[in-house]
Structure formats: structure tokens, C-alpha cells
Amino acid sequence: MLLSARDQAMLDGALGPAAAFAMSILVRMAEVYGASELMDISQAHIDSTIYLGDATLEFAEKLASLGAKVAVPTSLNVSGVDECGWQNWAVTPEWAAKAARQMLAYEKMGTVPTWTCAPYQTKMRPAFGQQIAWGESNAIAFANSVIGARTERYPDLLDICCAITGRVPASGLHLTENRAGQVLLRLTDVPVALQQDAQFFAVLGHLVGKLAEDRIPVIEGIVVTPAEDELKAFAAAVASSGCVALFHMVGVTPEAPTLDAAFQGRSPERSMEITTADLRAARKELTTADGRELDMVILGSPHFSLAEFAQLAPLVAGRHAHPRVKFLITSSRLMKEDADRAGVLAPIVAFGAQITLDTCILASPMLPPEIKTLMTNSAKYAYYAPSLLNTRVTFGSLADCVRSAIEGRVVRDESVWRSA
Amino acid sequence: MAERVIAGRAVVAGEAEGEALVTHDALSFWGGYDFQTGEIIDRHHPLAGVRAGGRVLAVPFSKGSSTTTAVLLEAVRAGTAPAAIVTTGVDSFFALASIVAELMYGRSFPVVALAAEDFALLRTGERLSITRSGEIRRT
Numbered sequence: 275m276l277l278s279a280r281d282q283a284m285l286d287g288a289l290g291p292a293a294a295f296a297m298s299i300l301v302r303m304a305e306v307y308g309a310s311e312l313m314d315i316s317q318a319h320i321d322s323t324i325y326l327g328d329a330t331l332e333f334a335e336k337l338a339s340l341g342a343k344v345a346v347p348t349s350l351n352v353s354g355v356d357e358c359g360w361q362n363w364a365v366t367p368e369w370a371a372k373a374a375r376q377m378l379a380y381e382k383m384g385t386v387p388t389w390t391c392a393p394y395q396t397k398m399r400p401a402f403g404q405q406i407a408w409g410e411s412n413a414i415a416f417a418n419s420v421i422g423a424r425t426e427r428y429p430d431l432l433d434i435c436c437a438i439t440g441r442v443p444a445s446g447l448h449l450t451e452n453r454a455g456q457v458l459l460r461l462t463d464v465p466v467a468l469q470q471d472a473q474f475f476a477v478l479g480h481l482v483g484k485l486a487e488d489r490i491p492v493i494e495g496i497v498v499t500p501a502e503d504e505l506k507a508f509a510a511a512v513a514s515s516g517c518v519a520l521f522h523m524v525g526v527t528p529e530a531p532t533l534d535a536a537f538q539g540r541s542p543e544r545s546m547e548i549t550t551a552d553l554r555a556a557r558k559e560l561t562t563a564d565g566r567e568l569d570m571v572i573l574g575s576p577h578f579s580l581a582e583f584a585q586l587a588p589l590v591a592g593r594h595a596h597p598r599v600k601f602l603i604t605s606s607r608l609m610k611e612d613a614d615r616a617g618v619l620a621p622i623v624a625f626g627a628q629i630t631l632d633t634c635i636l637a638s639p640m641l642p643p644e645i646k647t648l649m650t651n652s653a654k655y656a657y658y659a660p661s662l663l664n665t666r667v668t669f670g671s672l673a674d675c676v677r678s679a680i681e682g683r684v685v686r687d688e689s690v691w692r693s694a
Numbered sequence: 695m696a697e698r699v700i701a702g703r704a705v706v707a708g709e710a711e712g713e714a715l716v717t718h719d720a721l722s723f724w725g726g727y728d729f730q731t732g733e734i735i736d737r738h739h740p741l742a743g744v745r746a747g748g749r750v751l752a753v754p755f756s757k758g759s760s761t762t763t764a765v766l767l768e769a770v771r772a773g774t775a776p777a778a779i780v781t782t783g784v785d786s787f788f789a790l791a792s793i794v795a796e797l798m799y800g801r802s803f804p805v806v807a808l809a810a811e812d813f814a815l816l817r818t819g820e821r822l823s824i825t826r827s828g829e830i831r832r833t
Contacts, residue, residue: 295797299790299793302793303786303790303793306706306784306786306789307784307786321761326761326768327729327772329764329768329770329771329798330767332771332798333767333798336798410760411759411760414760427760427786429761429762429763429764429787429791430761430763430764431763431767431791432763432786432790433760487720487755488720488755488783513758514722514758514759515738515757516757516758517720517755517758559738657725657738658724658725660737661726661735661737661742662725662735
């Protein structure tokens with residue numbers, strides 16, 4: 275392991291005890307990664323912000339008490355509490371207080387309090403080729419794949435060490451040769467109408483995550499031009515059902531203008547076909563509810579964007595959610611302000627929607643126990659909610675979610691999926 | 695006759711002994727492991743409902759959330775972590791949790807990486823002991 279003079283000084287404590295602590299973890303991890311040296315990053319995103327219990331809080335407060343400061347522009351992921359709205363939910367005061375302490379600890383380190391799991395939709399969006407250290411599985415997959423920035427799949431607790439030192443192990447997805455596709459997933463006989471469906475990219479992501487295992491997947495056969503939020507839905511799904519940190523979509527993502535470019539001229543280790551039947555089965559897996567009962571529609575994992583607020587507004591304008599059904603959107607405070615300024619928030623609030631900021635239903639214990647059945651257009655919510663919240667979930671399109679909220683029971687337009 | 699000693703790479707060195715719990719499906723600890731009970735809770739996973747705390751968990755690699763590491767750190771603090779984790783290939787998430795747990799609480803667990811064909815020899819229920827050099831003895 276070759277440390278620069280500055281790395282060594284940091285390790286020896288010349289830049290303070292926090293930098294020394296962070297560097298000691300980074301050096302150990304560089305050995306785990308098999309890196310022979312460290313390299314600079316110019317940005318970080320911290321997933322360690324999520325409060326789970328005393329250990330995450332003690333780690334954050336230890337760093338803060340040692341005087342930790344980040345060395346590069348650093349955004350923050352969701353926290354464990356909506357500071358302004360937790361009282362409306364089942365969050366206990368003890369949880370809220372500890373989660374807020376953890377937020378404060380990370381804010382003290384000189385970070386930018388974005389409090390969002392979609393940092394790529396803020397001013398902190400990195401550029402193509404930029405070396406960054408990001409946590410949060412969906413954000414990692416999006417930054418690498420959709421933007422072409424370069425981050426390893428960084429776990430909680432390491433992301434902040436990278437931010438404090440401004441350094442990462444020179445290995446993995448930071449290096450061009452490790453970014454080549456490894457397995458080929460070819461869409462066969464998947465009709466354009468299905469690819470145009472609002473659920474398509476989330477469902478495809480859920481399936482690809484399972485098929486890719488720990489390899490970099492290359493998806494061939496996309497004939498539509500996905501919107502950014504569709505790629506966001508894909509990234510969140512693929513990083514939930516699998517451990518994908520980088521994917522290539524031929525003709526869509528920046529490092530895959532051609533199949534050959536996606537594989538950097540190498541041959542795939544394996545090739546698999548994805549058929550309409552596979553997609554249908556994957557979509558079915560995302561639904562764990564069996565009836566039409568509905569307690570809550572939940573949108574916004576990853577956090578709802580301005581474009582999604584704008585898409586939702588005309589669907590709900592002049593309508594009202596059924597009084598028995600809660601309609602919750604999780605987003606960031608900045609995105610909510612943008613939606614308000616753009617005039618698309620008012621009809622959504624008038625519809626009866628509630629908005630939770632800076633966290634989500636998975637990161638904050640906010641749902642009361644009487645909420646047992648959810649409906650969502652997010653594959654990430656659909657994947658995690660049954661295990662984390664003991665709820666049953668129906669997966670559907672945004673339009674299905676709105677219609678179900680109005681009718682007070684699950685309704686889905688199956689036409690495209692049935693006929694495909 | 696199966697191999698009695700398997701040589702692995704000690705990604706995080708340490709000694710441990712326990713009953714093997716083996717799966718061939720990757721696991722996210724966030725949304726997949728209850729650190730209050732040491733139980734696997736991912737309903738999509740074949741081991742859902744099975745206790746992994748105190749056992750030698752053989753799982754090929756971590757998937758899903760970056761928060762897997764933080765859940766494991768909580769589990770070490772709560773005394774509900776697996777006694778050791780055995781993977782195929784090097785898994786940085788599991789390794790980091792053990793490294794930080796040592797720094798924070800003076801407690802860690804061994805993380806051993808095996809070749810895929812060696813990993814395939816492991817069976818749920820057998821007793822495994824792990825040495826500092828990354829050897830796994832099956833008894």
C-alpha cells in the first residue's frame with residue numbers, strides 16, 4: 275500500500291483526530307479492495323445519515339466530536355426523521371430526538387444538507403467522468419450508469435471517511451477497465467407498447483438485478499428513449515433486487531453508445547434473454563398483496579422529483595382521494611419548494627396528499643400499525659416494505675395509484691401487460 | 695469424502711466457531727436482517743425467518759442497500775451479529791462493518807472469502823471453526 279505524504283500525515287494525526295480515524299478505516303478498506311494506492315475525489319454523498327439505532331448515532335457523534343470536516347463538496351442522504359412533520363405520524367419522540375442528533379452531527383461536518391436519496395436531481399449532480407464517493411444504492415447506480423460519474427458501491431460508514439479525507443481506494447469502478455460490461459441481457463420479443471408503459475423500467479430493473487448477480491449488466495434491445503425518472507426507477511429497482519452499482523443500456527447510457535463500447539471490446543461472460551413472460555413474472559413478484567384493500571398510496575422512492583410532481587398534478591387536479599386512503603409522497607424540502615414555485619404542488623395538496631420530507635417510510639418508523647396495505651409505483655418501496663414494515667404492497671403505475679386512491683380500493687389497468 | 699479444512703482469504707482476520715447457516719442467495723442486511731433479534735427478515739429470501747445471529751453465515755455477497763454495513767454494526771453492538779461471515783469473493787460491506795465494530799466497540803467478527811467451489815462444500819448445520827489465517831475447519 276503506497277500512501278502519499280499527505281495520506282501518511284493524515285494517518286499520523288497531522289490533520290486532526292477525525293481525519294486520522296477516517297484515514298485508518300480507509301487504509302484498512304483499501305487493503306480489502308486490493309488497492310495499492312488512494313486517489314482523489316471531488317464530491318461525496320453520505321448515506322450514513324440514516325439513523326438506525328445507537329451504533330449509527332455513536333459513530334456520527336464520535337466523528338463530529340473529533341472535529342470532523344469534509345474535504346470535498348458533500349451532499350447528505352435521507353435522515354431518520356422529518357423534522358417538521360414527524361408529530362403527525364407514529365414516530366416516537368425518542369426516535370425523533372436521536373435521529374435529529376444524528377442529522378446535526380453530519381451537518382456540523384460542513385456538508386450540504388440536501389437530505390435526499392436523489393442527490394443527482396439537485397445542484398450536487400456530478401458530471402460525466404467525475405470521481406466521486408457516493409453511498410445509497412440507487413444513487414450509486416444512477417451516478418455511475420446514467421451520468422457516467424465514477425463511484426464504487428460505497429457502504430454506510432465508509433462514505434463519510436472518503437468525504438473527510440477526500441480520498442478513495444484506487445480500485446473498482448473508479449478505473450476505466452473495471453467499468454466494462456460483464457453479462458449481456460438481450461430483450462427479445464418485448465413490444466414497443468410494453469417498453470412505453472410507465473411501469474416498464476422499474477419492472478425491468480427488478481428483473482435485471484436478480485439476473486446480473488454481482489456482475490455489470492449490459493441491456494440490449496431498448497427501443498424507446500426513457501425519461502430521467504424512468505432511469506431513476508430502473509436504478510432503484512436494480513440496486514434493490516441485486517447489487518448492481520453500474521449498468522449499461524445500449525444506445526441509452528453514456529458509456530454504451532454501442533454494444534462493443536459497453537463491453538470495452540471484450541466478450542460477455544454470459545448472455546441471457548429477457549422475454550415478455552419474464553417481465554410479466556417480475557412485475558407479479560413486486561405485488562405481495564392479494565386483495566383490493568388499500569390503506570395508503572406511497573410515492574417517492576427515490577424521492578419524488580419536480581418532473582414527477584408535474585406529472586402527478588394534472589392526474590389529481592380537481593379530484594379528491596378517498597377519505598379512507600392516505601396518499602403520501604416522500605421528497606426533499608428543496609424539491610417541494612421547486613414544485614410549489616412551479617405551481618404543481620397546490621392541486622396535489624388539494625387532492626389530499628401528504629408530503630413527508632427528508633426521509634421516507636423505510637428510514638423512519640412513521641407508519642401507524644393500522645396501515646397494512648400499500649400501493650406504489652416504486653419498485654424499491656415494493657421490494658423493501660413487506661420485510662421492513664410488515665405490509666402488503668400492490669405495484670402499479672402512477673395513474674393506477676391515483677385511480678385507486680380515488681376509488682378507495684386497488685384498481686390496475688392491466689391491458690398492456692395482458693396483451694403484450 | 696468432503697474436505698475437512700478449507701483455505702480461504704481472511705478479509706478480516708479473527709477466530710470464531712459456530713453452526714453454519716448457508717445460502718446461495720445474496721442478502722441485503724437493511725430490510726433483510728433484524729438487528730434486535732439476529733433474524734433474517736427479507737421476505738424475498740429463502741432464509742426469511744431464520745436466526746443468523748451467533749451462527750457462521752455463509753452468503754455469497756451482499757446486495758441492495760448501502761446501509762447493510764450500518765445494520766451489521768448495530769447487530770455487533772446489540773450482540774446479535776453472526777459469529778462470522780463467509781462469502782465468495784471479497785465483500786467490502788461485511789468487511790467494513792467488522793473493521794468499524796472493532797474500532798467502536800472492540801468487537802469484530804471474521805470475514806472469510808472462499809473460492810466458489812469451496813463455498814459450495816459448506817452445509818447448513820455443520821460446525822465450523824475459523825482460524826485467524828482464514829482456514830475453515832469442518833467438524
